[in-house]
Amino acid sequence: MQRTEALARISDEPGHTTRLFASPAMRRANKLVGTWMSQAGMSTREDAIGNLRGRYDAAPGSPCGDKLFLLGSHLDTVRNAGRFDGALGVLLAIGCVEALHRSKLRLPFALEVVGFADEEGVRYQTAYLGSKALAGGFDAKDLQRRDGNGLTMADAIRRFGGNPGALRQARLSPRNLLGYFEAHIEQGPVLEKRGVPVGVVSAIAGQSRVSLEFRGTAGHAGTVPMGSRQDALAGAAEFVLAAERCGVIATVGVLEIKGAASNVIPGCVHLTLDARDANDSRRRLAVSRLRREAQAIAKRRGLRVQWTAVQATPAVACDNALSRRLSECVARQGIKVVNLPSGAGHDAAVMASITPVAMLFLRCAGGISHHPAESVQTRDVKLALDVMVDFLHAVGRALDEPQPGADAPHPFPLPIGWGEGGRRPGEGLSHAANAGPERARALPGQRHSAPARRHS
Numbered sequence: 001m002q003r004t005e006a007l008a009r010i011s012d013e014p015g016h017t018t019r020l021f022a023s024p025a026m027r028r029a030n031k032l033v034g035t036w037m038s039q040a041g042m043s044t045r046e047d048a049i050g051n052l053r054g055r056y057d058a059a060p061g062s063p064c065g066d067k068l069f070l071l072g073s074h075l076d077t078v079r080n081a082g083r084f085d086g087a088l089g090v091l092l093a094i095g096c097v098e099a100l101h102r103s104k105l106r107l108p109f110a111l112e113v114v115g116f117a118d119e120e121g122v123r124y125q126t127a128y129l130g131s132k133a134l135a136g137g138f139d140a141k142d143l144q145r146r147d148g149n150g151l152t153m154a155d156a157i158r159r160f161g162g163n164p165g166a167l168r169q170a171r172l173s174p175r176n177l178l179g180y181f182e183a184h185i186e187q188g189p190v191l192e193k194r195g196v197p198v199g200v201v202s203a204i205a206g207q208s209r210v211s212l213e214f215r216g217t218a219g220h221a222g223t224v225p226m227g228s229r230q231d232a233l234a235g236a237a238e239f240v241l242a243a244e245r246c247g248v249i250a251t252v253g254v255l256e257i258k259g260a261a262s263n264v265i266p267g268c269v270h271l272t273l274d275a276r277d278a279n280d281s282r283r284r285l286a287v288s289r290l291r292r293e294a295q296a297i298a299k300r301r302g303l304r305v306q307w308t309a310v311q312a313t314p315a316v317a318c319d320n321a322l323s324r325r326l327s328e329c330v331a332r333q334g335i336k337v338v339n340l341p342s343g344a345g346h347d348a349a350v351m352a353s354i355t356p357v358a359m360l361f362l363r364c365a366g367g368i369s370h371h372p373a374e375s376v377q378t379r380d381v382k383l384a385l386d387v388m389v390d391f392l393h394a395v396g397r398a399l400d401e402p403q404p405g406a407d408a409p410h411p412f413p414l415p416i417g418w419g420e421g422g423r424r425p426g427e428g429l430s431h432a433a434n435a436g437p438e439r440a441r442a443l444p445g446q447r448h449s450a451p452a453r454r455h456s
């Protein structure tokens, strides 16, 4: 917990915690966290994009010594962040290795702790740069993006000490990977409500983003009779309520009255819809019903509605076998096992394109995140650490278990189509303009415009 405090003081903006991709604060953060990795017995390095990587070798002579299990989360933050989002997952991972090192234990496989250089996407408006580089989903075109000061991503990486020309080589080969594990604060209120310190993540929700416009007729607020109006805001209001009842997690986060005035009937309203669910078909069905609902509202009220699908990204499932082992470890601590989907995006969603993933959520006070008020309990963190160490041993034991089929060396087999030649790593993920099969424009200010308990 002291480490989270020390890390929170490392910032690009004085007075609060802001660490942007490839920034001076990230340079200092990598240095400090690298020291902790070394103290925990790891050899450390930075890769071409600036991910901090600490390696703890397998037990000498282990037949699976070339296999690698990854633990990680991100070290960058949003602006004016809390101290636990991302950082806690990296520090817990280091804590695991520290515990092994202290007991002079090595696992039958190598461990690597990754502090990802970018998950939040604040500086270049495109997220998961760190995990995309590792998973091979980095889009070289992104190197030409410019930050607020006009500096290209390629130059920022160079200044940081990375090598934009070598990003391809940063990719990990799925063949040697056993899996990826990420601990993260929940960023929501479910675990707190259920009274449990940790929960096992079942999937990372898929997401649809839609931009809508209701158009009616502006008019004098005093002279047009109520029965003769085409009030665009009244139509939009009906749509907001329809979204609330649509059966999946849905939010209208933007509602803009064009030319708003207290004495003018709203003639045009722009709004956004963000719908998420761990089940893609349920999400798609809910969104198509809402589309029909918007048309019905418009028809009833003499309005026109324009519906623009901005982005659609599929859900990412956590691996069943890994999650089952993780659940067993939670149960061994005497904790009720709660499975829950993640409504927010995480590095695990990108890593799932090359290796099986599992995630553990820690309860956070009030579900608040992306805000300095982020808070977790020390005893929850200790418990999470115990669960994680137990989990790593369980992964080790799984290697000894007979596998179905004589030559199925992977204890957590990748679904067909994953890894080599499968879904492009990072494809279809929920941030910014370049994410996903439905390439579309990102709405300005979409990601960081809301108050506390914001989700990625």
Ligand SMILES: [Zn+2]
Pocket: 074, 085, 086, 119, 184
């Ligand atoms: Zn995070």
